[in-house]
Amino acid sequence: MYIRLLLLLTILCVLTCPVQTHAEEQLSEEQIHTKRMELFQKSEALTHIPWYYLAAVDQYERSLRFARKDREKPSSLISIYIDAEKWSGPLNPHLQDENPKTISLFNGFGRDGDYDGKASIKSDEDIMAAFTDYVLQYGTDRDNFKLALWDYYKRDKTVSIIMGKAKIYKHFGTIHLNDKAFPLPLRFNYSYRNTWGDARGWGGRRIHEGTDLFADYGVPVRATSYGIIEMKGWNRYGGWRIGIRDINNTYHYFAHLSGFSDNLKVGQVVEPGMVIGGVGSSGYGPPGTSGKFPPHLHYGMYKDNGLTEWSFDPYPHLRQWERKDRIKSRKS
Numbered sequence: 458m459y460i461r462l463l464l465l466l467t468i469l470c471v472l473t474c475p476v477q478t479h480a481e482e483q484l485s486e487e488q489i490h491t492k493r494m495e496l497f498q499k500s501e502a503l504t505h506i507p508w509y510y511l512a513a514v515d516q517y518e519r520s521l522r523f524a525r526k527d528r529e530k531p532s533s534l535i536s537i538y539i540d541a542e543k544w545s546g547p548l549n550p551h552l553q554d555e556n557p558k559t560i561s562l563f564n565g566f567g568r569d570g571d572y573d574g575k576a577s578i579k580s581d582e583d584i585m586a587a588f589t590d591y592v593l594q595y596g597t598d599r600d601n602f603k604l605a606l607w608d609y610y611k612r613d614k615t616v617s618i619i620m621g622k623a624k625i626y627k628h629f630g631t632i633h634l635n636d637k638a639f640p641l642p643l644r645f646n647y648s649y650r651n652t653w654g655d656a657r658g659w660g661g662r663r664i665h666e667g668t669d670l671f672a673d674y675g676v677p678v679r680a681t682s683y684g685i686i687e688m689k690g691w692n693r694y695g696g697w698r699i700g701i702r703d704i705n706n707t708y709h710y711f712a713h714l715s716g717f718s719d720n721l722k723v724g725q726v727v728e729p730g731m732v733i734g735g736v737g738s739s740g741y742g743p744p745g746t747s748g749k750f751p752p753h754l755h756y757g758m759y760k761d762n763g764l765t766e767w768s769f770d771p772y773p774h775l776r777q778w779e780r781k782d783r784i785k786s787r788k789s
């Protein structure tokens with residue numbers, strides 16, 4: 458009888474265990490952010506590397522995993538990518554090596570951060586330990602961290618994107634920054650349709666990379682995401698235009714503005730809904746040219762994957778943000 462009961466309990470446990478892991482995958486986005494933040498803060502306590510530096514690298518790498526086919530989609534809390542050769546050590550004959558001693562013998566990145574005796578490339582804490590140990594060879598201040606990033610990625614744009622994210626995280630004190638806003642306040646008159654890829658006349662053979670939102674002169678133009686101002690100024694096609702990089706490596710481009718909000722600077726942190734300028738018709742000539750076409754906001758989106766950047770259709774996103782803003786305004 459006892460044996461039967463024991464057997465039954467064993468079977469029950471085996472049956473419920475996968476259910477538990479399944480439940481773990483069902484964590485809300487906010488709960489995942491909380492767990493991730495705990496890991497960053499734990500690493501900061503151990504290494505004195507500011508949590509927002511670690512969060513910025515991790516978020517950069519997470520975005521890459523969604524944007525690139527040669528990377529696996531994120532399956533754990535931490536997304537920092539260290540390839541097997543780097544992990545085990547360049548001359549290590551055992552590419553899947555998890556032995557901290559032999560890994561260190563071959564100068565590999567792998568570390569045992571969770572003290573289970575193995576340096577596992579699949580363990581969040583082991584990856585954090587490996588990456589922070591790498592950074593500590595340089596130092597924990599801003600300049601040394603940037604140097605560590607440069608040696609790791611060998612790409613200026615990647616370093617500046619990661620430093621931008623660090624500034625955003627530090628500013629808001631959280632990594633829970635996924636909210637978005639429609640670029641125009643819904644109470645104004647405006648219209649837009651999907652013009653992705655349409656041919657355009659001026660400036661040679663170019664296709665239309667973005668969505669045109671038609672509205673009156675001076676209608677407020679708002680940041681659509683949490684981000685950092687990467688570019689601001691005149692361009693003969695775009696007129697007065699501004700570019701904002703969000704935390705997913707996406708670059709949001711606002712063109713033909715009538716002007717900018719006061720005190721807006723490159724390197725400034727913005728949040729969704731913050732007014733950055735007004736609708737205008739600037740562009741298609743030397744600085745100050747305006748009125749060559751009806752006033753509208755040209756809105757473009759570009760994705761960086763760590764190697765290159767390309768434009769994609771903002772229209773479905775605009776529709777989604779507009780819908781969400783409408784729901785929000787009904788609630789308030």
Ligand SMILES: [Zn+2]
Pocket residue numbers: 665667668669754755756
């Ligand atoms: Zn346009």
